[in-house]
Structure formats: C-alpha cells, structure tokens
Amino acid sequence: MDAEIMAVGTELLLGDIINTNAQYLAKELALLGIGIYRQTTVGDNEERLKTALRQALKDTEIVITTGGLGPTSDDITKEVSAMVLGKELVLHEPSYEVIKSYFRNNDRAMLNGNQKQAMFPEGSIILDNPNGTAPGCIIKGEDNRFIINLPGPPKEMVPMFENKVKPFLSQFMEHTIISKTLRCIGLGEWDMATRVKDLIDYSENPTVAPYAKDGESILRITAKAKNEEEARNMILPVEEEIRNRIGEYIYGTDEDTLQDVIGRELVANRRSIAIAESVTGGMIASRLLGYEGGMSEVLEEAFITYSNASKVKYLGVNEATLEAYGAVSEETCTEMAEGLYEKTGADVCLVTTGIAGPTGGSEEKPVGLVYIGIGVKGKVTVFKHYFTGGREKIRVRATITALDYLRREILAMEMA
Amino acid sequence: MDAEIMAVGTELLLGDIINTNAQYLAKELALLGIGIYRQTTVGDNEERLKTALRQALKDTEIVITTGGLGPTSDDITKEVSAMVLGKELVLHEPSYEVIKSYFRNNDRAMLNGNQKQAMFPEGSIILDNPNGTAPGCIIKGEDNRFIINLPGPPKEMVPMFENKVKPFLSQFMEHTIISKTLRCIGLGEWDMATRVKDLIDYSENPTVAPYAKDGESILRITAKAKNEEEARNMILPVEEEIRNRIGEYIYGTDEDTLQDVIGRELVANRRSIAIAESVTGGMIASRLLGYEGGMSEVLEEAFITYSNASKVKYLGVNEATLEAYGAVSEETCTEMAEGLYEKTGADVCLVTTGIAGPTGGSEEKPVGLVYIGIGVKGKVTVFKHYFTGGREKIRVRATITALDYLRREILAMEMA
Numbered sequence: 001m002d003a004e005i006m007a008v009g010t011e012l013l014l015g016d017i018i019n020t021n022a023q024y025l026a027k028e029l030a031l032l033g034i035g036i037y038r039q040t041t042v043g044d045n046e047e048r049l050k051t052a053l054r055q056a057l058k059d060t061e062i063v064i065t066t067g068g069l070g071p072t073s074d075d076i077t078k079e080v081s082a083m084v085l086g087k088e089l090v091l092h093e094p095s096y097e098v099i100k101s102y103f104r105n106n107d108r109a110m111l112n113g114n115q116k117q118a119m120f121p122e123g124s125i126i127l128d129n130p131n132g133t134a135p136g137c138i139i140k141g142e143d144n145r146f147i148i149n150l151p152g153p154p155k156e157m158v159p160m161f162e163n164k165v166k167p168f169l170s171q172f173m174e175h176t177i178i179s180k181t182l183r184c185i186g187l188g189e190w191d192m193a194t195r196v197k198d199l200i201d202y203s204e205n206p207t208v209a210p211y212a213k214d215g216e217s218i219l220r221i222t223a224k225a226k227n228e229e230e231a232r233n234m235i236l237p238v239e240e241e242i243r244n245r246i247g248e249y250i251y252g253t254d255e256d257t258l259q260d261v262i263g264r265e266l267v268a269n270r271r272s273i274a275i276a277e278s279v280t281g282g283m284i285a286s287r288l289l290g291y292e293g294g295m296s297e298v299l300e301e302a303f304i305t306y307s308n309a310s311k312v313k314y315l316g317v318n319e320a321t322l323e324a325y326g327a328v329s330e331e332t333c334t335e336m337a338e339g340l341y342e343k344t345g346a347d348v349c350l351v352t353t354g355i356a357g358p359t360g361g362s363e364e365k366p367v368g369l370v371y372i373g374i375g376v377k378g379k380v381t382v383f384k385h386y387f388t389g390g391r392e393k394i395r396v397r398a399t400i401t402a403l404d405y406l407r408r409e410i411l412a413m414e415m416a
Numbered sequence: 417m418d419a420e421i422m423a424v425g426t427e428l429l430l431g432d433i434i435n436t437n438a439q440y441l442a443k444e445l446a447l448l449g450i451g452i453y454r455q456t457t458v459g460d461n462e463e464r465l466k467t468a469l470r471q472a473l474k475d476t477e478i479v480i481t482t483g484g485l486g487p488t489s490d491d492i493t494k495e496v497s498a499m500v501l502g503k504e505l506v507l508h509e510p511s512y513e514v515i516k517s518y519f520r521n522n523d524r525a526m527l528n529g530n531q532k533q534a535m536f537p538e539g540s541i542i543l544d545n546p547n548g549t550a551p552g553c554i555i556k557g558e559d560n561r562f563i564i565n566l567p568g569p570p571k572e573m574v575p576m577f578e579n580k581v582k583p584f585l586s587q588f589m590e591h592t593i594i595s596k597t598l599r600c601i602g603l604g605e606w607d608m609a610t611r612v613k614d615l616i617d618y619s620e621n622p623t624v625a626p627y628a629k630d631g632e633s634i635l636r637i638t639a640k641a642k643n644e645e646e647a648r649n650m651i652l653p654v655e656e657e658i659r660n661r662i663g664e665y666i667y668g669t670d671e672d673t674l675q676d677v678i679g680r681e682l683v684a685n686r687r688s689i690a691i692a693e694s695v696t697g698g699m700i701a702s703r704l705l706g707y708e709g710g711m712s713e714v715l716e717e718a719f720i721t722y723s724n725a726s727k728v729k730y731l732g733v734n735e736a737t738l739e740a741y742g743a744v745s746e747e748t749c750t751e752m753a754e755g756l757y758e759k760t761g762a763d764v765c766l767v768t769t770g771i772a773g774p775t776g777g778s779e780e781k782p783v784g785l786v787y788i789g790i791g792v793k794g795k796v797t798v799f800k801h802y803f804t805g806g807r808e809k810i811r812v813r814a815t816i817t818a819l820d821y822l823r824r825e826i827l828a829m830e831m832a
Binding site: 007012013014015016017018019020022023024025026027030036037038039040041042043048052055188190191193200201209210211212220275277280281282283284285286288289290292294295296299300301302303304305306307309310313314358359360368386388389390391392393395 | 423426427428429430431432433434435436438439440441442443446452453454455456457458459464468471486487488489490518521524529530547571691693696697698699700701702704705706708710711712715716717718719720721722723725726729730774775776807808811
C-alpha cells in the first residue's frame with residue numbers, strides 16, 4: 001500500500017514557511033508499513049491541484065493532503081478533492097455547531113467562510129479538530145482509494161493524524177516497518193558502502209542503506225514484519241553482521257550523538273576530563289557540554305590556548321619546543337597534553353593544535369594540518385590529520401575526529 | 417518562466433532529514449522572477465524519478481534537482497536526467513582531477529564510485545563544487561528546457577546556486593531582482609514586523625520581508641529593476657528608513673556574520689579580548705574564532721570555567737561569593753569578568769554563567785537563567801536573561817546575545 005503526501009499552499013510553494021508536515025507524515029506512514037511514493041507541494045491553484053490529485057490517485061492508494069481547509073476563498077483542498085472524486089459537498093451539522101461555539105467561546109465574529117469549513121464531501125468520515133476551526137476528512141474513492149484532507153498547522157494536523165488517521169489506516173496494514181540506524185565516524189560513505197556493499201545491494205528485507213550527514217556516516221537497517229517484535233528480531237542478525245565488519249567505527253545507534261555516548265561513559269565511570277583547544281577553539285568543549293545529562297561531575301575546566309604564549313603559560317609547553325618545531329607539531333601537541341594533565345590531573349586530557357586557514361599555511365604545513373593529542377593518566381598519543389574544506393569545515397572535522405578518538409580511548413580504558 | 421524543484425533521496429522521502437533546500441530554492445527563484453510550479457520529493461528509484469522528471473519537463477521550463485550526485489549506486493540523479501534528455505554520460509577530466517586531488521590530500525583511496533562523480537551528460541555545463549566531491553551540472557534539453565542537478569547538502573548546494581546557477585538563470589530574465597538583507601539581533605521577528613509592519617505590508621517595489629533564522633531576525637529588501645544599479649538605488653532609501661527605526665539592532669548586512677563584524681572591529685582597532693564561559697561552555701569562543709580573518713592578533717586565550725572550583729582557581733572568584741549567591745548570580749558573573757581582566761589584562765572581557773538544563777533549575781533560578789558579563793578595561797556590566805527552549809537552544813541564544821552585547825560594547829568604545 002503506497003501513499004502520496006501532498007502539501008497545499010502558496011506560502012509553502014514559495015518557501016515562506018518550511019514543510020515540516022511532510023517529514024512527520026513520512027515517518028509515521030513508514031512506521032505503519034505504508035510506502036511513501038512521492039511528496040508534492042502545490043499552490044492554492046485549482047487546476048494544478050486537480051492535476052496533482054488525479055496523478056496521485058493513479059500512482060497510490062492513499063493521498064494525504066495538508067493545508068487549504070481554512071475559511072478563505074484560497075482554501076480549496078476539500079472542494080477540489082470532492083471534485084476529483086465526483087462528490088458533492090454537504091453541510092455537516094455537528095461540525096457547524098462546534099465551529100459556531102468555538103467563535104462564541106473566543107469572542108470572535110463568525111465569517112461566512114467558516115460555514116464552508118463545515119461542508120464535506122458526501123459520505124466522508126469527518127475528523128474533528130479540537131485545536132482549530134478546520135476539521136479534516138477521509139474521502140473514499142473508487143477501488144479503495146482514499147483522499148485524506150488534514151489541516152496545515154502542525155499543532156492541528158499532528159494530533160488529528162495521531163488520534164484519528166493512524167487508527168483508520170492501521171486496519172489496512174498487515175505489517176509494520178521498523179528501522180535501526182547505526183552511526184559511524186572515521187569511515188567515508190564510500191568506504192562504508194564498499195565494506196558492506198553486498199548488504200546494501202542485495203538485502204531486501206531487512207534493507208540496508210547508507211547516508212552521510214554532518215561529517216558522520218549512517219547505515220540504516222529497515223525491516224518489514226507482522227509486528228514490531230518480529231521486525232526487531234529480523235534486524236538483529238543484520239546489525240551483528242555489520243558490526244562484525246565495521247563495528248569499531250560505529251559509535252552509536254538511532255538518536256545517539258557523540259556527546260551522549262561520551263558523556264554517558266565518562267559520567268558512568270567517573271572519568272574526569274580536561275580539554276585544551278587551539279585550532280578547534282572551543283568547539284570540542286562546546287559540543288561535549290551539549291550532552292543532555294550534564295558534564296559537571298566529570299569536567300571542571302577547559303582551555304582555549306590560542307596563542308603560543310598561552311600554551312606556555314597555561315600548559316607549560318617549552319618555548320624551546322615552540323621555537324624548534326612550531327605550535328602546529330607533534331612535539332607541541334604532546335607537551336600540551338602532558339601539561340594539561342599536570343595542571344588538572346584529569347583522567348583523560350584532549351588537546352588540538354592545527355591550521356584552519358584561510359591563511360597561515362605553508363608548503364610543509366598546509367592549511368588543514370591538525371594534531372590531536374589524547375593523554376590517559378598523562379600517557380599521550382598524538383594523531384596527525386589533513387582535513388580539507390574551508391576554515392569552518394576543517395574545525396568541524398577536527399572536532400568530530402577528536403571526539404571519536406576520545407570515545408575510543410574511553411572504551412579502551414573500560415576494557416583495560 | 418516556471419520551474420519545478422525536485423528533491424531526490426529516500427532519506428528525504430522517508431522523512432529522515434527535512435528538505436530545507438526546497439525552501440531556499442523557492443525563495444531564490446521567486447526573487448529571480450521565476451514562478452514555482454511545483455515541489456516534488458522522490459526516492460532513489462529510477463522509474464519514479466524518470467516519471468517525475470518527464471512530468472516536470474512537460475509542465476515547466478526549468479527542473480532543479482537536489483541530491484543523488486554521490487558516489488554510491490543509490491545516487492542516480494545525473495544518470496536518469498541524462499536518460500530523460502537522451503544524452504550520454506562523458507568523463508569531465510578537470511572534475512576528475514579535482515576529485516583525485518581531494519582524495520590525495522585526505523590520504524584516502526580513490527574508488528570507482530568517485531569517478532562516477534566526474535561523469536556528466538554530454539554538452540552540459542559543469543558546476544564545480546569547492547565544498548564537496550560532487551559537482552553539479554546544467555543540462556539543456558529540447559526547446560530551451562533545462563534540468564539543473566545540484567548536490568543535496570545545503571553547504572554545497574547553496575553556494576553553487578548562488579555563484580553559478582543564479583547568474584545562469586538571470587540571463588533569461590529581462591529584469592534583475594536585487595536583494596539586500598539586514599541582520600538583526602535582540603529583536604524578535606514579531607517586534608520587527610510591528611516596528612516596520614507598514615513597510616512589510618505596503619511596499620511593492622522594493623518589497624520588505626521578515627525572516628527568523630538561528631536566533632537572528634532578518635529583513636530582506638528586494639527591488640526589481642532594469643539593472644543592478646537601478647535596483648540598488650531603489651533599495652537605498654528603504655534601508656535608510658528601516659535603519660532610522662531599528663538601526664541599533666542591525667549588526668550587519670547580507671553575508672555578514674556576528675563573528676565577522678566583531679572580528680573585523682577588534683583586529684582593526686587592536687582590541688584584545690578574553691573569554692570565560694560557564695553555561696555556554698566554549699560556544700562563544702568557538703563562534704568568534706570562526707572569523708575568517710583570524711583572531712590570533714587579538715585573542716590569546718579563553719577559559720571554560722565550568723565548575724565552581726575552576727571559577728575560583730582561574731578567575732579568582734571568592735568562595736564566599738559562590739557560597740552566598742551561587743555560581744549563577746550577578747555577583748559571581750561580575751567577579752568572573754573582573755578576575756578575567758586581572759588574569760589576562762584584555763581590553764574586553766566576556767563571561768557567562770547560567771543554567772542550560774534540563775536539570776539544575778529551581779523556583780528562584782529556573783532553567784534558562786543566564787548572566788552575561790562584559791568588562792571593558794575591568795569595568796564590568798552584567799546583563800540578566802531568561803532564555804527558553806531546550807539545553808542546546810538556551811546555549812545558542814545565550815551565545816548570540818553575548819556576542820551582540822560584545823558588538824555593541826566594541827562600537828561604543830570606538831565612538832567614545
């Protein structure tokens with residue numbers, strides 16, 4: 001069973017407002033096991049809406065529209081839906097009463113247009129709207145095809161879908177679709193695709209699909225089954241197979257974030273952490289402190305040691321080292337991490353130094369060169385990277401990479 | 417001249433990510449005077465994409481696709497676009513070289529899939545991509561119909577549209593449309609709309625439109641004229657009128673960012689700055705150090721003093737003050753700023769302390785309470801704010817607000 005999600009409204013078409021309804025409906029329909037054939041946005045234009053609805057009814061069994069149920073003459077979704085399905089509009093007295101009382105209670109004058117909001121295609125199921133004046137409706141067409149008209153405002157549409165439409169659609173479903181997301185770092189979309197390419201290309205149920213997002217790569221396992229439990233059991237062996245191949249790169253699943261995974265580990269094991277950032281300039285600390293659980297138990301302080309002087313002053317880096325090797329060097333990075341440990345005594349010390357550009361690069365040390373140092377109880381390991389992209393991208397990539405090294409170190413500590 | 421905006425990608429179709437590209441492109445095309453006929457989202461499915469492209473070419477002159485230009489076998493947009501227009505794919509050597517060097521610089525192995533990214537429909541205009549590995553292209557079909565393939569990530573798509581596609585499309589327009597954006601902070605979209613509501617409601621050419629984005633509010637003045645100079649002259653008086661009304665809130669125009677405006681001022685006037693963050697935990701420093709010009713001349717160091725102990729240790733806050741008033745108080749905030757000045761001697765000292773939540777709030781000090789302190793040569797002013805939203809939103813709003821106070825202080829210093 002397939003559905004098309006159709007947003008109606010010139011304000012959406014012209015980009016004045018963003019269409020969050022489509023995303024919500026797509027996710028919900030997928031969970032119901034209804035395939036999403038297409039998403040469309042059309043303006044408040046009778047001819048174009050008519051064409052779009054006819055096309056949608058050709059390609060899919062269910063067309064869910066959002067918007068265009070208001071009182072003004074621009075609001076034509078119900079009218080055109082009825083036209084396309086060859087139905088008359090008839091007044092729905094109960095809805096009319098509700099609308100009238102709504103205006104009484106809100107001391108607002110009733111407009112003629114508001115009666116229009118109580119008119120529905122004959123024989124349709126009315127979806128009352130406790131959060132606004134526009135009820136929705138489910139209109140049955142030929143050979144079990146439906147047009148479902150929902151209001152545009154998410155705070156009206158979402159509860160209406162949740163409470164009325166979902167139960168209605170569930171009756172047609174003999175299966176459900178469940179997904180699990182594996183989140184990776186340090187592994188390009190392409191690398192991942194090759195390492196698990198056979199699974200991506202040949203798995204049918206569950207399916208495996210790769211995505212790249214904000215410097216992370218993501219693998220999504222999706223299973224279709226009679227019920228959620230069965231679907232989860234189908235996902236399990238596939239996840240295990242993927243973990244056997246690229247497990248070390250997987251930092252979390254579904255809604256996990258790097259800061260959550262790291263934050264949880266640090267707090268659970270009471271590992272204190274300190275950070276000293278040069279090239280990333282606070283980005284690592286800022287990201288880590290985004291951890292919803294709060295880091296105050298494990299993070300006391302962090303430093304942004306941007307200048308050479310500050311590296312000497314706060315981290316005890318030797319001027320001689322800076323002289324001989326420069327601020328962006330393995331030697332300086334090492335002394336930064338050692339100094340940070342001496343200063344704070346934190347179990348884990350994370351430091352960065354590098355060149356984000358656009359200026360300051362050289363033949364020998366190009367823009368994008370970044371050293372990441374991690375000290376565990378003062379024992380330091382340094383990683384050297386060349387990141388590409390603009391200043392911001394280099395800083396972001398250095399941050400994500402540093403956080404992933406941190407994650408691996410922490411896990412290693414717990415295993416040790 | 418009409419266009420269809422087509423997003424390609426199963427992750428969009430299923431609602432895993434929200435389609436911000438469509439909104440951006442809709443706005444931009446409208447500015448160019450190109451009508452938007454329809455927006456569509458289809459999955460990585462050859463047949464459905466083919467159908468959608470054919471329909472779009474029937475209804476419109478320009479089809480702009482986003483997504484599906486990656487290296488994996490799921491990425492089929494270019495291939496299907498070529499098919500629909502009856503073109504062969506040919507290797508574009510210059511793009512291939514760029515991609516190869518990209519992998520060299522990243523110490524990563526180049527694989528077949530990436531060569532695919534350098535293959536383009538014969539005769540198409542290549543749009544190189546400085547922000548990623550997937551170039552875009554403009555493919556000309558029969559009777560002046562075009563398919564324009566753009567990458568999916570907004571960070572790649574937006575500059576490509578701005579720098580390559582816009583100029584290309586402009587040539588078909590007999591008039592040009594020029595916009596100027598005024599960027600405001602500390603002024604809600606609603607406040608702005610009321611203060612300049614008459615301009616927004618009644619201006620026709622130039623038009624004035626408000627937007628809200630990432631805690632900033634934006635006013636966009638758009639003029640339609642025979643040429644750019646004429647358009648700019650039409651914008652001038654409108655901008656002046658707006659500045660007369662809400663000038664103090666306007667921090668910059670067009671592509672300006674807060675960090676650019678502040679960074680330029682600080683560097684130009686050799687004003688040194690130091691930062692000590694508690695609730696914002698590095699976000700202010702990280703944002704400021706994003707300034708493309710580089711801050712090393714004016715910023716030596718910054719501190720993230722997250723714990724009470726660190727506020728005492730690095731900023732010399734009195735334990736008695738923390739005892740009596742707590743870490744989140746005007747008194748502690750003041751001593752943080754004073755201590756930061758004593759420690760660094762920086763011309764400007766910026767500090768924050770607050771409660772980002774989700775836990776840690778109280779009746780008297782709710783989640784969202786933030787104190788921002790600014791010291792100029794040691795003389796401290798403290799601002800108290802209640803921010804709403806989740807942990808992340810509160811930190812972001814505190815950061816933007818703090819940076820705007822900083823901007824105002826710096827300007828005041830220069831005027832003094």
